[in-house]
Amino acid sequence: MVRRLLREPLLHFFVAGILLFGAYAVLHRGSANAPDEIVVSSGQLENLKLQFERVWRRPATEVELQTLVDNFVKEEIFYREGLTLGLDRDDPVVRRRIGQKLEFIVESAEPPLPSEAELQAWLHAHAGQYQIEPVYSLRQVYFDPARHDDVDAVIAAAKRALDTGKIIAGDATMLPASLEDVAATEAQRVFGTEFSKALGALPVGAWHGPVRSAFGLHLVTLSKSSAARPATLAEARAEVERDLTTARLQEANAAFYDRLRAKYAVRIERGPATDPG
């Protein structure tokens, strides 16, 4: 599949260069080359200076400006000659670039900021997307099954001790012994999915478990546990505003394309049946 080839810009220029000179040699054989006029207008000159300044943060020197102009002229000549040869046609780079330019202009039509009521309505319609996560404060004691012949008995003994208020260290670990006021995703980052899911089912107070994690088994006590709940607009305003604006922009872009598309009749000439894989 041609598309899958590596596309590094410079390689393209090499390939393009070879093709261009080949095509030029063929097409320009014997044709008279009427000198065309190239005007480097004051606007273009300004443009070149400005482009330079935006990269280097200083004005170009006379010598640099001359080089810029020379390059501009050379590029313009190559560009015109290339256009004459029709090299802009069927070139995926050019095609894509020009398409992207149009897309860019379309997207600059940013929709106005949504009103309070619109934000509220969006939040209401997409409540599931804007959840305040559960928050936990927990302590845990870790047991590595690989370090015990009968881990169940060790854990049962530890739990009895913890229930009577004794402090038990469990197996040595770098995992945190406690997490304070952490969102569920943070607990998930540290202990993994299985453990963080189990937290939701544990009542506050008393030692529970063993709870399984990616590391082994844990006795866990929660001093705080709040359930997930839908966010209020005040809590999720930034996200709602961003998402609603993005959705509107996408709608506007789709509508724009639909209108352009309506101007065209598209006919697909299917060749002999092939298996696209």
Place this chain on the structure above:
Amino acid sequence: MKAIAAGVAVSVASILQVAAVAQAQQPAGQIITDIADVQPADPNKFYKEPGYSPYAGKHFPARPLFGDQHLHTGWSVDAGLGGATLSPEDAVRFARGEQVTSSSGQPVRLSRPLDWVAVTDHSDAMGTIAAIREGNAEMMKDPTLKRWHDMMSQGPEEGTKATMEVVAAQANKKLPPALVDPKWAKTYWDKNIDIMEKYNEPGRFTAFIAYEWTSNAGGGNNLHRNVIYRDNQDKARQVLPMTTFQSDNPEALWKWMADWEKKTGGQLLAIPHNGNLSNGRMFELQTFMGGPMTRDWAEMRQKYERLFEAIQMKGQSESHPSLSTTDEFAVGYEIWDRGNLAMVPKKPGMIEHEYLRQALKDGLKVDQDLGANPFKYGMAGGTDTHNGLTAAEEDNFYGKFVGSEPRKDRWQEDAIKFGDRVVKGWEMTAAGYTGVWATENTRAAIWDAMQRRETYATSGPRMIVRFFGGYDFTKRDAALRSPAIAGYNKGVAMGSDLPKAPTGKAPTFLVAAVKDPYSGNLDRIQIIKGWLDANGKLQEKIYNVAWGDADTRKLQANGKLPSVGNTVDLETASWTNTIGDPELITVWKDPEFNPTVKAFYYARVLEIPTPRWTAYDAAYFKVKISDPKVPMTTQERAFTSPIWYSP
């Protein structure tokens, strides 16, 4: 579902700080430690009330922040041509953990959000597109522009009408002069910055302003650099990115960076990648133009290039088996060594200047000769995907290009092809990320940690790795399993320099790793030492310092360890964590320390074997991958930034 942590102080400060053993006061007779020489009474000295933080008032990084400093979207010309339709906005949303639809139409989501991302589209096409900048006072003097602007502010319907008028005017060359004035050009760069500002949420998720400067000097010799901004839009907008149209010489990039910093007061760093595809040019011992290295040159490089991307989808550039002949884990591990980016074949002598470990060694020699080390690089990982998806997980691998997104035959198709020179699809590496020990999740804090090289590269999993050097670490520091406390108090972190050796003392290293809860157990931790010996020769040695299943696996006389084993079931692409350990920690003292020679040390952490992405593909698509060349399992790994010693 989006997770909002509103009103929640995410207490990262508690993680890995108050380790469980610190609760101590263990009942006598109960076996609760696996370190034999710790007496039950010892940890009592370090007893802490829960919540009593030894870090209070200290700015220790509490947990590593994981991210990708290297990915491309449809805005990169090559990615766009490859069919990528995802924008930087899609890429950031994906990195934040949201589900998106890939360019090939497949729904995809990360196993869990990243903490930060730097979208690095190629700068070579960023600075040129003109569009309307709404509401600009000077533009609004033009009645047509004023009218368009007003229409655009009235909502999508009117906005579309205005846009159609703009398009028509442009087509008929009737655009108002103010609009074509380059002063008002809105560039890809500006728009990229808009997006990063929108999604950058200090404290929660960092979206860097960044780009890739893509020098293929001489035709495919990969000298690419990612340029990462510490600052925000106000500084970033002032200057357009450097492109290779200006120069493909890295020294010109550093000059541009110096210039930028002077003009804006901001800070930048550049991260080179794919030495393996540079055909001997990434770490050549001369300047770009072939001149002799100078002290200024070395200092300039070191000032702007603090990290090197050691692993990504086009293979790893950490070590090559032909250079590190005793390294059993470099053999066959994600090696792309047949040519450069254009598959121009390598010649003898090139590989010597492509891999980081060799460059770290060469750096010692250059330092000796010039008084400055140009190759004092820390470690970073990245994906370099060209489809907007920073998906480095083996079981969630979306390939490098849209054409290599999950599909039955991707493993056997050509990933890169120039004539008869081909890189096959299966050679793509599902990697990597960078772990950063930043004090908080902001652009400035993550950037500062990169600047001080307190980072490590991973092949994709998010294992936690600590690495400290000093002269006074003892076994007890490991037994306590709170490495950060002893580490920062008694030593220096990864990426730093050891102070001078006190008489008669050798460096000690406190090194620790906790497995990624989503990935395999740990096989071992190694410390890789490089040094310039007394005869001026460069040496390296790999030490196995901590390993899983230590009750049954013993070091052999030659320093090697028996293999950890392999539980991978290829039929189902699964494994069990019945071998290896979930965490490893030790203190290691250099047994062959010579205080008169320059050296560096870094840690490599290896997981037990797990299925490679090719195995997940085979199981999911029910294809038989019978080619024996195709690796079906992998040992995921992390490489830390080195700690250097100078006499």
